[in-house]
Amino acid sequence: MKSILPSQSRPNVRFAEVHRAFSCRRFWAIVVKEFIQMRRDRLTFMMMISMPLMQLVLFGYAINSDPRHLPTGVLLADRGPQARTLLHALRNSSYLTFVREFRTEEEARAAIARGTVQFLVHIPESFTRDLLRGQRPAVLLEVDATDPGAVGNAVSAARTLLNRAIERDLQGPLAFPPAGPDPIDLRVHALYNPEGLTRYNIVPGLMGVVLTMTMIMITGLGITRERERGTMENLLSMPARPAEVLIGKIIPYILLGYIQVGLILGAAYGLFQVPMVGSLALLLTAGLVFILAHLAIGITFSTLAKNQLQAVQMAYFFFLPSIMLSGFMFPFRGMPRWAQCIGEVLPLTHFLRIVRGILLKGNGLAAIWRELWPIAVFAAVALVIGVKRYRRTLD
Amino acid sequence: MSDDFAIDVQGMTKRFGSLTAVDHVDLAVRAGEICGFLGPNGSGKTTFIRMLCGLLRAEEGRGTCLGYDVIRASETIKQHVGYMTQRFSFWEDLSIAENLDFVARMYFVKERRRAVRETLERLGLAERRNQLAGQLSGGWKQRLALAACMIHQPKLLLLDEPTAGVDPKARREFWEEIHRLAAQGLTFLIATHYMDEAERCHRLAFILRGRLLAQGSVADVVGQARLTTWSVAGPDLLTLAARLQRDPAVEQAVAFGNLLHVSGPDAAALERALAPFHTPPYKWRQVESGLEDVFIHFMSRAEGESS
Ligand SMILES: Nc1ncnc2c1ncn2[C@@H]1O[C@H](COP(=O)(O)OP(=O)(O)OP(=O)(O)O)[C@@H](O)[C@H]1O
Ligand SMILES: [Mg+2]
Numbered sequence: 258m259k260s261i262l263p264s265q266s267r268p269n270v271r272f273a274e275v276h277r278a279f280s281c282r283r284f285w286a287i288v289v290k291e292f293i294q295m296r297r298d299r300l301t302f303m304m305m306i307s308m309p310l311m312q313l314v315l316f317g318y319a320i321n322s323d324p325r326h327l328p329t330g331v332l333l334a335d336r337g338p339q340a341r342t343l344l345h346a347l348r349n350s351s352y353l354t355f356v357r358e359f360r361t362e363e364e365a366r367a368a369i370a371r372g373t374v375q376f377l378v379h380i381p382e383s384f385t386r387d388l389l390r391g392q393r394p395a396v397l398l399e400v401d402a403t404d405p406g407a408v409g410n411a412v413s414a415a416r417t418l419l420n421r422a423i424e425r426d427l428q429g430p431l432a433f434p435p436a437g438p439d440p441i442d443l444r445v446h447a448l449y450n451p452e453g454l455t456r457y458n459i460v461p462g463l464m465g466v467v468l469t470m471t472m473i474m475i476t477g478l479g480i481t482r483e484r485e486r487g488t489m490e491n492l493l494s495m496p497a498r499p500a501e502v503l504i505g506k507i508i509p510y511i512l513l514g515y516i517q518v519g520l521i522l523g524a525a526y527g528l529f530q531v532p533m534v535g536s537l538a539l540l541l542t543a544g545l546v547f548i549l550a551h552l553a554i555g556i557t558f559s560t561l562a563k564n565q566l567q568a569v570q571m572a573y574f575f576f577l578p579s580i581m582l583s584g585f586m587f588p589f590r591g592m593p594r595w596a597q598c599i600g601e602v603l604p605l606t607h608f609l610r611i612v613r614g615i616l617l618k619g620n621g622l623a624a625i626w627r628e629l630w631p632i633a634v635f636a637a638v639a640l641v642i643g644v645k646r647y648r649r650t651l652d
Numbered sequence: 653m654s655d656d657f658a659i660d661v662q663g664m665t666k667r668f669g670s671l672t673a674v675d676h677v678d679l680a681v682r683a684g685e686i687c688g689f690l691g692p693n694g695s696g697k698t699t700f701i702r703m704l705c706g707l708l709r710a711e712e713g714r715g716t717c718l719g720y721d722v723i724r725a726s727e728t729i730k731q732h733v734g735y736m737t738q739r740f741s742f743w744e745d746l747s748i749a750e751n752l753d754f755v756a757r758m759y760f761v762k763e764r765r766r767a768v769r770e771t772l773e774r775l776g777l778a779e780r781r782n783q784l785a786g787q788l789s790g791g792w793k794q795r796l797a798l799a800a801c802m803i804h805q806p807k808l809l810l811l812d813e814p815t816a817g818v819d820p821k822a823r824r825e826f827w828e829e830i831h832r833l834a835a836q837g838l839t840f841l842i843a844t845h846y847m848d849e850a851e852r853c854h855r856l857a858f859i860l861r862g863r864l865l866a867q868g869s870v871a872d873v874v875g876q877a878r879l880t881t882w883s884v885a886g887p888d889l890l891t892l893a894a895r896l897q898r899d900p901a902v903e904q905a906v907a908f909g910n911l912l913h914v915s916g917p918d919a920a921a922l923e924r925a926l927a928p929f930h931t932p933p934y935k936w937r938q939v940e941s942g943l944e945d946v947f948i949h950f951m952s953r954a955e956g957e958s959s
Contacts, residue, residue: 276728297745297784397903492743494705495758498731606725651707 283497287505291479302513305475309467309517313460313524327411327590329353329376332365337385339426343396346422347378352414369448370624372610375401375408375590376415388423388440390499395442402447403613404458404588416443430613449617460525461612462585465547465605467517469579470572472548475510476555477568485564490651499647507552514548515541525616534619543611543629550604550636558642579605604632658683658808658839659704661715661722666699666708666862675853675862676712681841683807684923686834686851689843692951696862697843698738701810704841705735718808731759733807738813738843740793742800744786748777752800759804765818771799790817798826811842811914815849827852847943858947860954870943879924879941881915883908886934899924904948915945917953 295302329347333340347355356374359365368374379397381387387394398415400408420439483489492502518541525531554575562568580586582600589600600606607628614620614628622629659681660879666674667937675697681687691697702708704717706726715722717729742751752771756764772778775795788796798814815823827849830840834854842853850856856873858866884892889912896914901921905914916922928937941949 280758280760283758286754289757290743290750293750295745296744324810413920486744487737487739487741488743489741490702490707490737492737493707494733494735495755496727497758498727620730649706650709651702652709 263583277485279498279500281375284501284505287497288508290398291506291509295513299380301475305471306516306520307374307515308471309463309520310524312467313462313521313528326354327352327375327408328356328373329378330356330365330374331358331378331380332362333358334382335380335384339385339388339423340380341379342422342426343380343419346418348416349625350360350418351629352411352418361635363438367624369399369401370614370618370620371627372401372614377413378415379611393440393442395444395590397444397446399446399448401449402616403449404584408447412445419443428498428597447610457529458613459585460529460531461616462609464521464544464612465583466580466585467521468544468608469513469605470576471517472510472514473511473555473558474569474572476507476552477558477562477572478565479506479510480556480559481562481568483563493649493651499644499649503556503644503647507549507556510552511545511548514544517543531616533616535615536621539622540615542579543625543632546629546632546636547608550639553636553639553643557639557646558646560643560646579603582606584609601631602607602635604635607631656682657684657716659687659717659841661704661713661717664700664703664713664715664722665711666696666703666710674703674859677862677864679857679864679867681839683839684834684837685854686830686840686842686852688850688856688858688958689841690845690850690856690947691843691859694865695859697859698812699862701735701812701843702861704729705733705810706730707822709907712746716932731804734801734804734809734811735795736811736814738816740797742785742793742797744784746785748772748788748796749781749784751796752803754842756803761804767803770804775799784913789820791822794818795822807837808839809841811840811857813843813845815844815846816951823849832953847947856943858950864949865954868869873927874941874943874946877941877946877949878919879903879915879946880919881888881939881941881945882922882926883937883939884912884914884929884934885910895930896925899915899925903952904945906945908925913939913942913945915941915949917949933943 331347333343333344344355344358347353353376357368359368359377365374365377369377377399379399381394381396384394384396396419398412400412402408416439420441420443423440483492522533522537522540526533555572558571558575559568562571578599582592582596583589583603583605584592584600585605589597589606592600610628611620611625614625618624657680659679661680662678664677664679665672677700679687679700689701699708701711703713704722706729711721713723718732720728720732722729723876728750739844743754746754749768749772752768755763756767761767769778772781777796779790785793785796794814794817800813801811802809808831815826818826830842831852834840844850851870853868853870856867857864858873866873868876886892889907889910893907893912893914896902896905901916901918902914902925903916906914907913914922914926916925926936
């Protein structure tokens with residue numbers, strides 16, 4: 258008779274490692290299993306690969322809107338009364354919101370690179386003098402045009418606003434002839450995206466959008482699937498620790514996330530000619546934090562979902578506000594205050610600023626840090642909740 | 653506690669909301685014993701087994717499993733226990749070999765590849781090693797699951813209906829193996845609905861609605877039931893059965909081939925009830941109650957109590 262079961266002659270287990278809090282062997286066993294399963298699930302894998310490509314095509318057309326209250330800074334070299342008039346006019350505009358006056362050129366540049374101001378008005382030293390002589394002084398308006406939809410209307414509004422203010426100021430003999438040219442020569446200088454190409458804004462943004470969607474969904478599904486198919490009972494009856502299971506499960510997903518990033522960057526560069534000014538390494542590092550944040554949400558969702566359908570629904574539940582309120586669909590500053598508050602919590606909002614900052618502005622770590630830490634905090638909180646809620650029993 | 657007991661638990665209790673699925677169950681199984689775990693559907697067998705290997709948290713209860721605290725040391729217990737789930741719980745999208753390999757890695761099996769290869773050969777699945785587990789037939793899935801939960805040579809095996817859907821030959825082989833392994837000191841707790849399997853166990857535990865009703869050897873359990881059974885041969889047993897069942901002293905009248913088994917808890921009352929039929933052509937003979945009679949007796953007694 259052939260025996261089905263093993264003989265029990267000698268112990269065949271390495272007991273020394275059994276009680277480790279984190280065993281690399283068990284962790285690796287999970288990683289291997291997950292990779293095999295991911296390879297077998299061709300359909301899902303192809304979806305994850307084609308999703309970024311499909312979205313690139315779909316979002317090729319941007320949605321325009323008319324944001325207001327764009328933060329504006331002023332570099333004031335002239336202290337004459339007419340320069341003050343301009344400042345005053347800026348303060349009263351609904352399109353531009355006067356944020357601060359800069360003392361030095363460097364200070365102003367840093368602010369625009371960080372994105373704390375979107376407009377920068379340079380008023381030259383000779384402004385009042387030239388104006389009074391009727392020489393049409395040049396005023397430079399520098400615009401952060403990474404999101405062209407956000408600035409188009411504001412630029413023309415600024416032009417009208419500044420000129421009307423001066424015209425009101427200069428009455429009587431100094432008045433400009435009504436039919437003549439505008440009293441000031443406003444020169445617009447669009448920074449980062451001089452041609453105002455929407456795709457420069459959309460394509461890098463898509464990276465964050467695609468990752469948000471897929472990373473939450475795939476983790477949520479991966480864990481609820483085990484529960485739904487009953488394999489969780491088997492997994493839990495083995496001596497694996499939660500950290501080994503969870504980290505082992507997300508490793509393949511991180512890799513998948515990077516494949517998506519690679520595809521989008523490739524398309525951005527090859528098909529859409531999006532400039533890549535900054536450091537790619539920095540972008541990939543920030544991307545890892547972002548990916549982890551969403552994997553952590555996926556884990557948390559999977560502890561709440563009873564089945565795979567619910568996991569997908571929860572992924573959408575998170576995805577919709579992310580895409581709507583992050584500044585991807587609509588310019589962030591065009592949204593009402595409450596929406597901005599929600600947006601500030603979402604990792605996607607910060608990641609969009611990071612991606613655009615690095616790719617288009619060439620920002621370094623110092624400049625993106627204030628956007629990176631909120632994502633890191635979000636990731637940490639979500640991970641703690643997810644791991645805490647991950648049950649070691651079937652209760 | 654003595655080292656002789658592989659399972660020694662008292663007062664194990666599990667509630668799901670208002671339902672008490674397992675209600676203060678005590679169970680002691682010696683090392684090297686095969687304990688059959690019987691009970692109707694939904695009586696709490698699976699729930700009890702899950703508590704033993706730390707898959708469900710017991711609300712009450714204490715004791716040891718392989719000498720480890722059953723409540724606090726569940727992580728250790730898992731390493732030494734082989735648990736076969738009632739429902740096939742291996743990964744259907746992994747191949748047979750990959751499943752075994754995964755289990756072997758999780759338990760730190762030495763010479764893993766060899767252990768996997770040997771298991772495949774013993775199972776007779778060596779040629780189909782790369783087939784997906786999900787494509788196996790029901791009985792083969794069962795056999796794979798059984799082999800997989802033994803690959804790390806556990807000392808205690810908790811098998812939840814391991815032979816459901818397995819053909820008779822494979823089942824016989826399985827039971828011969830179980831006895832061989834038990835002789836080497838392994839302990840088995842086997843939930844089953846097959847009475848022939850129950851009779852092959854060293855001891856039985858009978859659970860009903862979460863409560864342990866009887867425990868001991870087959871003879872003990874049959875004795876505890878205090879059931880009297882008569883066997884009768886003759887013509888038109890079906891009509892006889894229908895007539896007998898009207899009498900409250902007759903609990904069961906079940907056809908076994910050409911015989912009818914009539915049993916009841918009260919020997920004297922049963923004899924009085926049968927007396928009118930002790931006439932030719934009927935041939936009566938008192939027999940030992942079978943395990944199935946006892947099983948049904950426990951169930952109908954419980955029904956009588958609750959209604
Ligand atoms: N997770 C759960 N949540 C709620 N009730 C449960 C859960 N698991 C089991 N039950 C209930 O507990 C009782 C015992 O179930 P259990 O699965 O232990 O029975 P069983 O003896 O294994 O039955 P079977 O012979 O059908 O396998 C049943 O009434 C069942 O409905
Ligand atoms: Mg069961």
